[in-house]
Amino acid sequence: MKLEIRDLTFGYGKKAVGHDLSIDVGEGQSLCILGSNGVGKTTLLKTILGILKPMEGEVLIDGISTRGWSPAEFGKAIAYVPQQHIPPFPFSVLDVVLMGRTVHMSTFGMPKKQDRDIACDILKKMGIDDLKDKSYTEISGGERQMVLISRALAQKPQILILDEPTSNLDFGNQARVLEYIIKLVEEGLTVVMTSHRPEHALAAASKVVLMKGGDAIDYGSPENVITEESMKSLYGIDVVMVDADMPDRRKAKLCIPLMNSYN
Ligand SMILES: Nc1ncnc2c1ncn2[C@@H]1O[C@H](COP(=O)(O)OP(=O)(O)OP(=O)(O)O)[C@@H](O)[C@H]1O
Numbered sequence: 001m002k003l004e005i006r007d008l009t010f011g012y013g014k015k016a017v018g019h020d021l022s023i024d025v026g027e028g029q030s031l032c033i034l035g036s037n038g039v040g041k042t043t044l045l046k047t048i049l050g051i052l053k054p055m056e057g058e059v060l061i062d063g064i065s066t067r068g069w070s071p072a073e074f075g076k077a078i079a080y081v082p083q084q085h086i087p088p089f090p091f092s093v094l095d096v097v098l099m100g101r102t103v104h105m106s107t108f109g110m111p112k113k114q115d116r117d118i119a120c121d122i123l124k125k126m127g128i129d130d131l132k133d134k135s136y137t138e139i140s141g142g143e144r145q146m147v148l149i150s151r152a153l154a155q156k157p158q159i160l161i162l163d164e165p166t167s168n169l170d171f172g173n174q175a176r177v178l179e180y181i182i183k184l185v186e187e188g189l190t191v192v193m194t195s196h197r198p199e200h201a202l203a204a205a206s207k208v209v210l211m212k213g214g215d216a217i218d219y220g221s222p223e224n225v226i227t228e229e230s231m232k233s234l235y236g237i238d239v240v241m242v243d244a245d246m247p248d249r250r251k252a253k254l255c256i257p258l259m260n261s262y263n
Pocket residue numbers: 012017035036037038039040041042043044
């Protein structure tokens with residue numbers, strides 16, 4: 001599914017957070033939104049998800065405006081992995097993942113065997129099936145992040161939206177989640193994510209948008225958009241871009257902040 005954001009102004013009530021944004025991301029592509037704290041990344045995601053109404057402009061899915069869509073219509077197309085999720089009850093991990101199946105059930109419907117099979121299969125693919133029967137309130141923040149990604153995938157969305165998907169994860173799980181996102185994109189999913197890690201955008205995104213002061217100051221391929229100059233402009237620090245030789249002869253681009261402590 002193609003996601004288009006056309007001349008979008010978004011925010012809370014009458015207060016605009018972002019202005020006149022136009023970006024698109026197609027099937028089998030991923031878009032990463034970079035920008036400093038409080039610039040409006042989550043607010044943009046909430047507007048795409050229909051949680052907030054556009055102040056001006058439109059969000060289109062496969063060319064159709066989502067204005068007036070019901071939560072069920074959004075739920076069938078888009079799944080969301082939020083930054084933080086505080087559970088009100090001690091559901092089991094499997095129950096949380098099964099919640100992703102709700103959009104495919106009738107009102108008051110109960111999960112069927114097929115729903116359980118889908119949920120268990122995703123937990124296996126994410127490498128966390130050993131957590132299945134644990135209480136969601138008694139697992140670590142990083143494990144919870146993996147469970148939330150599983151819940152979103154159980155929804156079988158066409159578009160997956162992730163707000164800082166690697167923020168709570170250890171070094172290994174960050175790489176695993178990024179690899180998994182890359183695989184899902186290769187399989188045809190449309191992904192939109194936010195990140196505070198330029199390397200993650202370089203590794204996993206087809207397109208990057210840089211947000212500053214409510215505007216998109218640059219938008220395009222990660223290699224073109226993520227530069228020493230643009231990162232200084234975005235985050236106010238000097239950075240050095242380095243090409244690292246990977247064992248398979250590929251190059252990986254790294255973005256290293258210039259700190260006085262290096263010697
Ligand atoms: N519910 C709300 N009502 C009014 N203003 C809000 C609300 N939530 C966030 N804001 C404001 O909107 C602006 C953008 O916030 P947002 O959470 O979208 O930023 P962000 O780029 O996702 O930040 P971070 O990187 O820290 O997660 C901030 O100034 C914030 O204070």
